[in-house]
Each structure stands twice: as structure tokens, then as C-alpha cells.
Amino acid sequence: MIIAIRISSYYVQPSKQSEKLVIFSRQKTIGNPITMRGRSLHTGNYVKLSMIPAPADHGIIFERADLQGEPRVPALWNKISKTMLSTTIGPEKNSVGTVEHLMAALFGLGISNVLIKVYGPEIPIMDGSSDIFVKKISEAGVVELNKYRPFYKVRETFQFKSKAGYVEISPSNQLVFDCKISFDAQIIGDQRYIFNFSKDSFAHLIADARTFCQIKDYEAMKASGLVRGGTLDNAVVVDVNGKSVINPEGLRYHDEFVRHKLLDAIGDLALLGHPLQGHVKLVSSGHGIHAGFMRALMRAPKGIIEKVTPSLESSQENELMDIAAFA
Numbered sequence: 056m057i058i059a060i061r062i063s064s065y066y067v068q069p070s071k072q073s074e075k076l077v078i079f080s081r082q083k084t085i086g087n088p089i090t091m092r093g094r095s096l097h098t099g100n101y102v103k104l105s106m107i108p109a110p111a112d113h114g115i116i117f118e119r120a121d122l123q124g125e126p127r128v129p130a131l132w133n134k135i136s137k138t139m140l141s142t143t144i145g146p147e148k149n150s151v152g153t154v155e156h157l158m159a160a161l162f163g164l165g166i167s168n169v170l171i172k173v174y175g176p177e178i179p180i181m182d183g184s185s186d187i188f189v190k191k192i193s194e195a196g197v198v199e200l201n202k203y204r205p206f207y208k209v210r211e212t213f214q215f216k217s218k219a220g221y222v223e224i225s226p227s228n229q230l231v232f233d234c235k236i237s238f239d240a241q242i243i244g245d246q247r248y249i250f251n252f253s254k255d256s257f258a259h260l261i262a263d264a265r266t267f268c269q270i271k272d273y274e275a276m277k278a279s280g281l282v283r284g285g286t287l288d289n290a291v292v293v294d295v296n297g298k299s300v301i302n303p304e305g306l307r308y309h310d311e312f313v314r315h316k317l318l319d320a321i322g323d324l325a326l327l328g329h330p331l332q333g334h335v336k337l338v339s340s341g342h343g344i345h346a347g348f349m350r351a352l353m354r355a356p357k358g359i360i361e362k363v364t365p366s367l368e369s370s371q372e373n374e375l376m377d378i379a380a381f382a
């Protein structure tokens with residue numbers, strides 16, 4: 056049973072102040088079940104996906120509803136099994152692939168409790184962004200539960216670096232992502248996007264940025280049996296000259312590439328289970344670096360992050376906001 060509290064003094068009306076509470080506030084779930092279908096990017100198959108409301112402290116759990124026994128995999132960093140081109144969780148026989156865009160949509164809307172039934176090995180790619188997930192979830196409604204959401208407050212700077220790039224977190228009173236990418240293709244080049252979760256809207260600025268690839272990589276991936284479901288309807292494809300995209304409708308933003316990298320990072324880092332409160336710098340990062348960062352952070356010495364669990368008894372909504380913003 057879902058216990059949802061909508062007592063007027065607790066219910067947060069949409070306002071500038073409530074945006075501050077999207078992450079650091081009460082736990083949330085979806086208001087109604089959601090069912091959707093779409094094509095998987097890598098397998099090319101059409102799959103059904105259902106999202107079911109869940110109670111506080113349930114977390115986000117994926118269920119392989121097409122398999123006998125309906126095995127479940129919690130959406131957590133220590134369940135990541137593959138990071139090539141997308142993020143897969145769970146063991147080979149009952150894994151769930153391409154979870155990052157759906158995870159980003161849930162994180163962006165502050166939802167931390169839901170059961171996701173997927174009738175195949177991969178989450179549908181939809182239009183290559185989080186946009187359709189955000190719209191479906193918004194239509195179903197977001198419900199606040201009777202418990203506050205724990206978060207990880209960053210106390211010390213911590214960096215995880217690989218050959219390709221790095222992720223660095225440092226203390227901040229808010230959750231800020233600063234993402235930088237650098238590509239040889241002229242249409243991408245060097246791009247940077249700073250996204251402040253406390254002030255900016257995920258749904259309006261990030262959610263509809265699509266995944267992208269270069270035509271030469273796309274052809275190589277196709278030849279290796281990957282991206283069987285890849286079309287111009289679910290990815291931005293950069294032309295061989297690197298100066299344009301072959302999608303007839305063009306780009307949604309001139310910096311759609313870095314916005315999508317930010318979306319991927321938000322979706323991957325949602326696998327920490329609780330949001331970070333800190334400044335997150337992402338330089339040429341990707342799924343593999345995000346996974347490595349989370350493993351290293353969760354095994355790092357004490358004192359780098361602190362888990363804060365605000366309690367319902369000890370705080371009113373405004374006090375909680377103070378805890379989140381100024382602790």
C-alpha cells in the first residue's frame with residue numbers, strides 16, 4: 056500500500072521554492088501505473104515497460120517480467136554489469152540494459168520509489184532522450200510520501216580519473232553539475248553546460264537532449280551487431296565531415312551533445328541510490344567512468360561524503376529546506 060501525504064501544510068505547491076525541493080525533500084513515487092512500449096536501441100526489439108507506484112524506502116527496482124520467476128535488480132551502482140555504449144545492471148541472464156535515460160527522468164522529477172517491469176533485456180530507447188519518460192511520469196503524477204529522502208552531503212573533494220576523462224565532486228550547498236566535452240567533429244567541438252538542480256529545470260533544459268554518434272562509429276557498431284534499433288528517430292548522427300548532422304530536423308539545441316552527456320551522467324549517478332549534495336564536475340566522462348567513480352566513492356575512506364537522513368518528526372518542510380541548502 057502506498058501512503059501518500061497531501062496534508063495542506065506539507066504539500067509543496069509548484070513554485071520557485073519547490074524547485075529547490077525536487078531533490079532534497081520528501082520521498083516520491085508516481086501517482087498511477089504507467090505502461091508504454093518502444094524499440095530497444097541495441098537489440099532492435101519492441102518491448103513493453105510498466106512502472107508501478109511503490110512505498111517509501113522501496114527504491115527503484117527493475118523486474119524482468121518476461122522471465123520465469125520475474126527476477127528483480129535494484130537500480131544501484133553495485134549492480135552495474137556493463138557500460139559499453141549504455142549502462143546495464145544485473146547479471147547476464149537477467150540483466151536490464153540502457154537504464155540511464157529512464158533513471159535520469161526519475162531523478163529529474165525527484166522520484167526514488169518505483170517498480171519498473173520490463174518485458175525484455177533493454178529499456179526502450181524512445182526518441183533517444185528522457186523526454187517521453189518525463190512526459191509519461193508527469194501525466195501519471197508525482198506523489199509525495201511520508202518520509203524524507205536521504206542524501207549524500209559532499210564533505211571533501213574527491214576525484215575519479217581514467218585515461219579518457221574524470222568525475223570530481225566537491226562541497227556545495229546545492230547540487231550542481233558542470234559538464235565538459237571535447238570532440239574533433241566541428242559541430243560538437245568543445246562544449247560546457249552548468250546545470251544547477253536547485254535553480255534549473257531538468258524537464259525543460261536537459262530531458263529532451265538526444266543521444267548521439269558519429270556516422271563512422273554507427274556503421275562500425277551496426278557491423279558488430281549493436282544498435283540494431285538505431286534510427287534517425289532515436290539518435291543524432293554526425294555526418295562524415297563532422298560539420299553537420301544527417302537528421303533532417305537538425306539539432307534541438309546547438310549544444311544538444313553536452314546536454315545529453317549531462318543527462319547520461321544524471322541517470323548513471325542516480326544509481327548511487329541517494330542524491331549527492333555537492334558540485335559535480337564531469338570532464339569527457341561516460342558510462343564507464345561514472346561506474347568507476349561510484350565504486351570508488353562508495354569504497355572511499357569515511358569523511359568524503361556523509362549520508363544525511365532528515366526525519367519527519369524533527370523537521371517542518373521549511374526547516375528541511377534549510378538542512379538541505381545550508382547543512
Ligand SMILES: [Zn+2]
Nearest residue numbers: 155266315319
Ligand atoms: Zn545517453
